[in-house]
Amino acid sequence: MSGYEHSDPFDEGRLPVGSIHRLHYEQYGKPDGKPVVYLHGGPGGHTQKSNTSYFNPSIYRVILLDQRGTGKSQPAPEIRENTTPDLVADIEALRVHLKIPKWHLVYGGSWGSTLALLYAQAYPDVVGSLVIWGIFTTSKAEIDWFRGPIGATTIFPEAFEAFVNHLPPEERGDLTGNYYKRLTCDDHATRVAAAREWNRWDLSIGSLTTDETTFKQLDDEEWSVPHAVLEAHYSVNDFWLEDGQIMKEGNLAKMRHIPVTIIQGRYDMVCPPQKAWELHKALPKSKLIWIPDAGHTPKEPGTRIKLLEACDDLAIQDFGA
Template sequence: MVQGPQTEGYEHDDAWGTNWLRVDETHELYYEQYGKKDGKAGIQDFKTFIYLHGGPGGHISKGNTSFFNPEHYRVVLLDQRGCGQSRPNASTINNTTWHLVSDIEALREHLGIAKWHVVFGGSWGSTLALAYAQTHPSSVGSLVLRGIFAVRDLELKWTMVPGGASMLFPDRFDEFINFLPEEERADHVASYHKRLISSDESISHPAARAWNKWEVSISTLYPNIKGLAQLDDASYNLAHARTEAHYFQNKAWLEDGQLLKKENIDKIRHIPTTIIQGRYDVVCPPITAWELHKAFPESKLHWVSDAGHSATEPGTKKKLIEACEEYASLSI
C-alpha cells in the first residue's frame, strides 16, 4: 500500500523469489521478485515490470520497488553482469550492451513471461531499455524512461572532460582529475580505466572511489549525503567504476546516436513510452531527452523543474510513480 505522500512510494514485503540465472560459462545473474505472485491463471499472466538499474555498474535494492504498486504488478529486479550480487563481481569479461540485451530476453523466457508490461530504466537503464526494446519490440509492452542517456560522444564529453559539467562543478572536477598523478592527466579517462582494471586492489579501489565520487557529487540538485555514504562500500565501488569505465571506453558498443536514429525509433514507435527528465540533470544532460522526444513524438515527455539526475528526488519520483500507475491499466 501507499505509505504517506505519493512521493514516498510503495512499501513491499521482502522478495518472494531470489535466484541466479546462468547465462554463459562466466556469468550468473542475480534477480529478485516482488509484488503479485499467485492467482488462478498463474504468475505469468500478471502485469510484470522489469527494473533496469543505472551505471553501467549499478545494482538493485529493495528500495527500487517503491515506484510500483504491489497490488497491480509483479516486479522483477535484475543485477546486470558483474554488478551487485551477480557473479563474478566486477567482471568485464563478455560484458557489453548486447550481452545485457540478450540477458533481459533470457530472463523473460526463463520466468515464462509472455511480455514485460513495463520496462523501467533510468540513466544507463534508459540506454539499456531502449536498446532492448529496439532489439525485441514484441517483448515490450511499454517503457518508462528517466534521465535519458544515449552514450553519445557529446554526452560522454559533457560529463568526463573539461567544458561541460566541470563548468558547474569546477571544485569537484578538479578533485576528480587531481586524484591522478600529473603525468596521467592528459587522458584521464584512459588512465582511470587502466587503474580500475588492475588486479591490485591498492590501485583499483582508491581509483574506484574517486571515479564514483565525481558522479555522485553531481547527481542531485541538493547534496546527496546517502549517495556519498555508498562510497564506503568497496564491492559496489569497484563494480560500478570498473564497468562504467569499460563501457565508456568502448562507447557502449553503439554507433554514435544509434538509439535516436529514425530507423531504430521506428521499431518502437508503437510502444507507449513516458520520458521523465530532471531539468537540472548534470549527469545525463536534458538535450538527449529532448532529442529522443523529437525523434519519437508519440512519447510523453515530463520535465521536472526542481530536480537533477536522481530518481529519488521528490518531483522525479512523483512523476515516475504516476507513469507506472497510468500504465497499470493499460492493455497490451
C-alpha cells in the same frame, strides 16, 4: 507519495548466461500480475528491494535484475563477457526463462534508460510500454558533457579538478583510459582509491544539492569498486555502440508504436536534458515530463512523484500479451 511497500520476494534465482555469468534476479508483488522489469543504472549499479516501491504490488509482478558483474550476480566485479549487446540479450533471456509472454512495462533510468531503449529496439514486439528517466543514449556529445571541457565540468570545476588531480600530470590526457588502468590493476589499494575518486565525481553532480550524506556510498567498497570498474569498462569501449546508434531513424522506427514516458530533471548534470527532448520529438507516442527542481537522481522529490504517477497510470492499461 512515499511509494509502495512490498513483502519479501516470492521467488529469486540465478540464470546462467554466457560461459561464466550467473544473473541474480528477484520477483516481487503479484505472481500473476502485469510483469515489469527494473533496469538499474551504472553500468555497475545493482538492485535492491527499495526499487520495487514504484510499483503497486496488487497489480504488478516486479522483476529486479542485477546485470552482469554487479550486485548479487556472479562473478562480480567481472568485465569478461560483459558488453552492451550481452546485457540486452540477458533481458530477453530472463523473459524467456520466466515464461513471460510480454513485458507490460520496461523501467530504467540513466544507464537503465539506455538498456530499455536498446531492448525495445531489439525486441519491440515484447515491450508493452517504457518508463525511462535521466535519458542517456551514449552519444559522444553526452560523454563530452559529462567529462569533457565544456559541460558539467565547467559548472562543478572544483569537483572535476579533484577528479583530475587523482592522476599524475602525465596521465591526465586520457582520464578514462588511465583511471581504467588503475581500476583493473592487481593492487587492491590502488583500485579502491581510484574507485573512490571516480565515484566522487559522479556523486558530486548527481543531484541538485549535496550534503555530507551524499558521499557515504564511497565508504562501501562492495558498491564503489564494481560501480567504477564497470562504468569505466563500458566507457573506454564506447559502450559497444556506434555514436548516435539509439537515435538513428531506422532504430527509432522499430519502437514508435510503444508508449514511452520520459521523465527528466531540468538541471540534470549527468545526462543533459537535450537528449530527452530529442527522443520525445522522435517518438510520437512519448510523453515528456520535465521536473523543474531536480537533477539526475530519482530520489529527488519531484522526480520520484512523477515516476510513481507514471507507473500507476500504466498499471491500469492493457497492452496485450
